[in-house]
Each structure stands twice: as structure tokens, then as C-alpha cells.
Amino acid sequence: MSVQRLEQFRERIRQELDRTVDFWVKHSHDPEHGGFFTCLSRDGRVYDELKYVWLQGRQVWMYCRLYRTVPRFHTEEILEAAKAGGAFLRKHARVGGSSGLWKCAFCLTRDGRAVKIQRTIFSECFYVLGLDELSRVTGDRDMQVEAEQMMEKVVHWVQEDPSGLGRPQLPGDTPSSSMAVPMMLLCLVQQLSEGRGPPTALKYQRVGQWCVQQILMHLQRGGMAVLENVSVDGAELQGCQGRLQNPGHALEAGWFLLQYTSQWGLQDLQDTAIRSFIEGPFHSGWDPDHGGLFYFRDVDGHCPTQLEWSMKLWWPHCEALVAFLMAYAHTRRPELLECFTQVYDYTFKHFPDAQSGEWFGYLTQEGKVVLDFKGGPFKGFFHVPRCLLMCENMLDQILGRDQ
């Protein structure tokens, strides 16, 4: 591949990142209550005022990461918005649950009253992600401690006792391992450890190892298939749940593992991450007829029961871009850059909105935009800018621009 092509990628990616940041800075801030509107129509109007905690935490993280690491985003406006988002989270996200325990809400009203609580760990996880990164920007040691305390609680739920999540124990509900859980925890281990030196890194080392081992348990059928759900012993589960594949998720796990190998230097794990979590899911998840990555697949070729299984969503394509560029940066194998290009061409042809900026999120199998909003209950300021920022940085590194 020519240097010129790589320069073109970099230039376009940089422009898209600027447009994406502009869009959210312009449309998502709530000057009255703090926090962020995330239900934004194609042109940025707020079509629903609910505030989703996952997306609040993610936007705080993304703003701080941009502010802290990219000179052109080191602005007062971005810093103040991140602080206001953090303050909103700290003030409103924690709510009392049953029996005196508390959880983070999943969804809040505009002024911060809890609407819904999920019986999972993810609201808490994005709370940790946002507050830890904010504490790095502001130097707020209390906030960092708060993030670490919340992390302890999440690890306790996951590794020791899930009863605080509030799910009833049912005799037919066989305990299982969802790949989302160790992926999320590994992401937090990397967040909390990064640049903090040996004592903190050691503190999270065991959790990190556990996450990697758990993720690898989802590699089944002699390394030929990543399955979203397996038994706690790493065996296949019966039925649709056991056969479910989510190519975008596998690709994301792939680059999480690659990042982990950069830190710990594990050649076998790097090979597995690239072959089984990146190349495999990409080839089996790519639509040969219309291009793009399917949202869900069934490993035995049954029809998934998710109505949206054949749709093309923005975030699996973001994960694929990051995964292939990172795999190329690690190995310099040209076929990985070819795959990156294939994803890049599909992604930049279909998702960016030339008219109003930012990306559409939801296409039909054939590539038609079917939900035209830029933000919604599950699409915020996260996958698009994280992907663009990481790809810009990796291209700088590949092009030798980062010196």
C-alpha cells in the first residue's frame, strides 16, 4: 500500500474526528442540569431528554481523553463539558437499591431522577471509565479513589457474589459467561492501570489475567469460532444463546487483547488475538452480497432470533477499523492493511453524513440508512470518536509522524 493512500486515510479520519467533536459540542450539552443529551436527530436537535448513564460516562471519558492527549482538543469548552458531565454523574447516577444497597441507574430524567436500573454491571463500569479519566485531567485524587472503589464493587459482583445486582436465582437459569463482562473489565483494568506505575498495575494484574483467560474461553470449536456466551466452565451452551456470534464484539475483544499483549509482551496471545478474534470473525461476519459486517450470526447457520441480525451497525465497523490497524501496527503484515482498507471503504461510503456531520448508526443489510438519528439510547459520543482518535494516532505512528 502506498504512503499516499495511508496519508489519505489519515487526513479523512482527522477531518471526521473534528466534525464529530463539533457535532457533540454544539448539540449535546445541557447548560441547565449538566450532563449530555444523547438523543440527537440527524441535524442535532434533541428528540428525547432522557440521559443514559452508559453514554454519560462514555462522553466524559472521551472528552477527557481528547483533552488530555490531543493538543487541538485541549480547550476550555471541552474541559468544562467533561467536568459538568462528571458532576452530573456523581450527583445523580447512584441510586439506592433493595436492602440498603445501591446501584447506578441505567437511565435518568433530564434533571437526574432515576428512570430505570439494569441488573447488570455496565452502568457502574462506564461510571468508573468516565471518572477515572476525568480524575487524570483534573488531578482530583478523591475522584480517582471513588472510581477504584466502584471498580472493587464491580469485581466483587462478577467474581464473588452477584446477588447485589438484584437478579433472582432461578433453577433453569444456568450460570453462564457473557463475553461482554470480561471485555468490559479488561478495558477498565487498562484504564485504571495506564501510566500509574507498578503498585497500581500490580493491583489490577490478577483481574486482568482473569479477564484474558475468560475471553479466551469464548474461543470454541478448535479456535474457529468466537461465541458470545459459554458455560462458566468454558463449554458450549445449548440453543440460540450458545450459538450466538457478534462479529463486532469479537473484533473489539481482539484489539483489547492486542493492547494487553503490548503491555505484557505475549507472542502467542498476539497470534490468537489476530487470527481468531480479528481475522476469523471478520471473514465469517462480512456480508458477501452487500458488504459490511452483520450484527449477529448463528455459528451453525440457523437464523438468529434478533430482528436486527442482518443490519449493519456503525460500531462493529469502528471496532474492525481499530482492530485491523492495530494488528497491522503490531505485525506489519500487508494483508491486515488490505482488510482495514476493505472496512474503511465500506464504512466511509455508508456511515458519515456529509450533510450534517457525524455518522448514521443503523443501515439495512443492503446499506440504506434506516434510523437517521446521530444519537440514541445506545449511540453516543464514544465508538465513532474513539475509533477515529485511535486510527489517527496509529496512522501517525505507521507514517512515522509521531516523533
Add this chain to the structure above:
Amino acid sequence: MSVQRLEQFRERIRQELDRTVDFWVKHSHDPEHGGFFTCLSRDGRVYDELKYVWLQGRQVWMYCRLYRTVPRFHTEEILEAAKAGGAFLRKHARVGGSSGLWKCAFCLTRDGRAVKIQRTIFSECFYVLGLDELSRVTGDRDMQVEAEQMMEKVVHWVQEDPSGLGRPQLPGDTPSSSMAVPMMLLCLVQQLSEGRGPPTALKYQRVGQWCVQQILMHLQRGGMAVLENVSVDGAELQGCQGRLQNPGHALEAGWFLLQYTSQWGLQDLQDTAIRSFIEGPFHSGWDPDHGGLFYFRDVDGHCPTQLEWSMKLWWPHCEALVAFLMAYAHTRRPELLECFTQVYDYTFKHFPDAQSGEWFGYLTQEGKVVLDFKGGPFKGFFHVPRCLLMCENMLDQILGRDQ
């Protein structure tokens, strides 16, 4: 419309009903544990053994209704399957909840162990529906009493105290009225009262009146729009939840109301049902580009956040067929038969599977089959045969064949 066309409708509908019953009798019975497999692939193979309680109750009801009212389905095979389904439900569906209370599970393993409990009333409602109809076939008075006791519990949750459902009370979760709840209860009131004489009819009369009043509360904007969710006082709710429309659901409510007017003779209500719950939602919910009814709409024209909003599902088309034929039978207005024909032509062109029998359930906006199974977690032996049975009966009546 010519009598000949009506005869053609009737013949095709009768054939489809026979093929549909054949499909489920052949593929869905579990001879080992009782109850029904509902995850059936295109050709009838079981692709998941989970047993969804909604669908168990509905299949018991449908078998018994066919056995009891249609001579050609008055067979030992159907009766025995219905009994085995009822026995499975009575043995396994009720599970202990928190604080000594119980609920019906949403989903069971093949051998009847609870997998999941929803914090809503619907599993209990389909339990009532199935057992009451089964008690009519078997003459089992205990079973009828059990169905009525469960109904009392549901009414208590809905009208007096929802705490037994297990949902936490959250400060931002404004109490609201979902149209599904009074529709479901009205359906049960009609089921439990039918043919049982004045004492029972009187017993449920007040609940029935409450349901009708609650359903009418969802008619908003001067009678021009049916909204799925309103406040408990009948005001519009903010945001996506408040603007949501579900054309198939409105059409189903329309024929529920028409059935109610047949019983109580209410001309104004008949007019409202036809104009506002049947004709209005049909015209605003019909896709002018590709035909068929959208699954969801936003009353102000925003994009719904449900990924499947533009898909064409089998059941709204079933409800539309019943609604228009019933409206025509009540009024003999020819334009209602024209609408029936429009829905009939789309439905019979797209949903039945000429190869393996039964209907596909899920099409893209353009009408392509995108999930090719015949049964799944939400598609069982219910909407298709209920629609076909009711349409066959109504066509018999319209054609003067029912004497």
C-alpha cells in the same frame, strides 16, 4: 365486491388454517415433557428447546378454541396436546418470587425449570387465557376457578398494587399507562365471561368498562392518533415513549372494542373503534412505498429508536385482517372490505411459505423475508391461526353460510 371474491378469500383462508394447524401438530409437541416447542425453523425443526410461557398459554387456548368450535379440528390429537400443554403450565409456570409471593415465569427449560421472570403481567394473562379455554373443553371446574383466581391477582396488580410485580419504585419513573395492559385485560374479560351467563358477566363488567375507558385514553390529538403510552391521567408523555405508535396494536384494540360493542350495544363506541382505532392507524401505518404496515411510528415524524421500526411483521397484518372484516360485518360499508382486500393481498403475497407451510414472521421494509423461522421467542401458534379462524367464521357469516 363480488361474492366470488369473498368465496376465494374464504377458501384460501381455510386452506391456510389447515396447513398452519398441520405444521404445529407435526412439529411443536414435546412427547417427553409435555408443552410445546416454539422455536421452529422454516421446515419445522426445533432450533431451541426453551419454552416461552406466553406461547404455551396461547397454544393451549388456540387448540382448545379450534377443538371446541370447529368440527374438523375436534380431534383426539388436538385435545390431548392441549391437555399436555395445560398440565405442563400448571406444573411448571408458577415460581416463587421474592418475599414468599409467586409469579409466572416468562421462559422455562424443556423440562420446566424457570429461566427468566418478567416484571409484567403477561405470562400470568396467557396462563389465564389457556386454562380458562381448556376448562371449557374438559369441564374441569377446578381449572376454571384457578384461572379466575389468577385473573384476580392480575387485576389487583394492575388496579391496586403493582409491588408484587417486583419493579423498584424510582423517582424518575413517572407512572404511565401502556395500552397493552387494558387490551390484555379486556381480552381476558371477554374470555372469562363468554357464554357463562349473567353472574359471571356481571362479575367482570366493571373491569371491562375500566379497560374500555383506559384504551380510549390512548386516543389523543382530537381523536387523530392512538399513542401506545400516556400518563395515568390520559395526558401525553414526553419523549420517544410518549410519541410511540404501534399500528398493529391499535388495530387489535379496534377489534377488541368492536367485540365489546357487540356484547353491550354501543353505537358511539363502534364508530370510534372503526374510525380511530382501525381506519386511522391503518392509513397512517401503511407504507406508501412498499406496502404493508410499519411496526412502529413516531406521531411527530421523528425516527423511532426501535431498530426494527420499519420492518413488516406478520401479526399486525393478522390484526388488520380481523379488524377490517369485523368492521365490515358490523357496518357493511364497502370501503372497509376494500381495506381488507388491500391487507389480504399484501399478506398472502408475502407471509405464507408455499414450500413448508405456515407463515414467515419478519420481513424487511421492502418485503424480503429476513428471519425465516416459523416460530421463535415471540411467534407461536396464535396470531396466524386466530386470524384465519376468525376470518373464516366472519366470511361464513357474511356469505350466509353459518346457518
